[in-house]
Amino acid sequence: MKFVSSQCSFDYPWNYVSASAWKKYPNEMSSHVVAVDVLRREVNPETGILTTERLITCRQPIPRWLLAIVGGRDTSYVREVSEVDPVKKTLTLRSCNLTMNHLLSVNEICTYSPDTSDFSKTVFNQVARIEAYATFQRLCNKIEDWSVERFRQNAAIGKLGFESVLQKLANTVPEGMFKEVSTA
Template identity: 30%
Template sequence: MVKYFCNNIDIRSTWDHVVSAFWQRYPNPFSTHVLTEDVVYREVTADHRLLSRRLLMKTNRLPRWAERLFPTGMSRFVYIVEDSIVDPVNRKLTTYTWNLNHTTLMSVEERCIFQDSVEQPTTTLLKREAWISSNVYGFSRPIQEFGLARFKSNQVKAMKGLEYALSNLQGETPQRLLRDTVKDASEKAKETAKSLASAASVPQKPQQYV
């Protein structure tokens, strides 16, 4: 059994600004649980799409009832892989994220699609989906319910964080911001890739999921 979540949001900002803010949303006061972010792969394809893979580390606070069931030495951090595809031709940003560790306890997969609104030129449409599952025998249902509640809370914070980044970009040129972001991230990716080259759990190239 898998818990499924889906919602649609109208972001009152142009797609260009939303994409620029997406890359610059951390750190922000609404996402203090996000500790680190690193670009591990980046490529511009022949059809001008930008493919990226990032590794994020977040805090992983367990509910009190779960702390009595799992080892005290269990890591309180969770590692997240984020794949993204920026399609400037069709003005579409697709992201797919999933957790690398604690997957037996709970697995959370999320897909977000940011798309230019045809009817409202100054609005970006966001469709967010999530699939939450657990393989803990006898406790999968309450764990999934907890995961769903936490996801709903975090996605509200995520939107506030994006809005915070958008407010910081007011008056800036989105095309320049995106270009500079890609340049800086490409340099950072080279450094990060060296340290992660031996990590078999982090593939070097994003999967083609769309």
């Protein structure tokens, strides 16, 4: 089992980033994401929390040795459940792979929250647990190492892609529309 984590900051307020997250895909940097389908969306009337369940379809090259094990598929599916809490000002995304989960489990949690020292910025935290299941530990290690490297590459590309989406949307949104105000 391996863990991957990262943190970064976006130079936009939380209201803007959390609203823009729904437009993250497609983008020119993350061409491996080919479809995003909303399966369920509901608002809790007591808490105001918006919960959304999505199916994300990805297509990316997989090494030959891994294709031999999994049957030659380059299309995979990910289930994502997100919660937007307007009171705590958090957007939390939990995702897990549906494809090949008998061989490899990838569970990721991403959170977007206001930067408490600068409300014009948003802090992004990402944590993933990657675990391979195979008869031989050496094979598990090889699958996990490859998956960690691919995860890191996709995360870096995803950040660049989301930055471009944020920039494009910033050019179309009236100035001040998403201005963040401290409630403290």
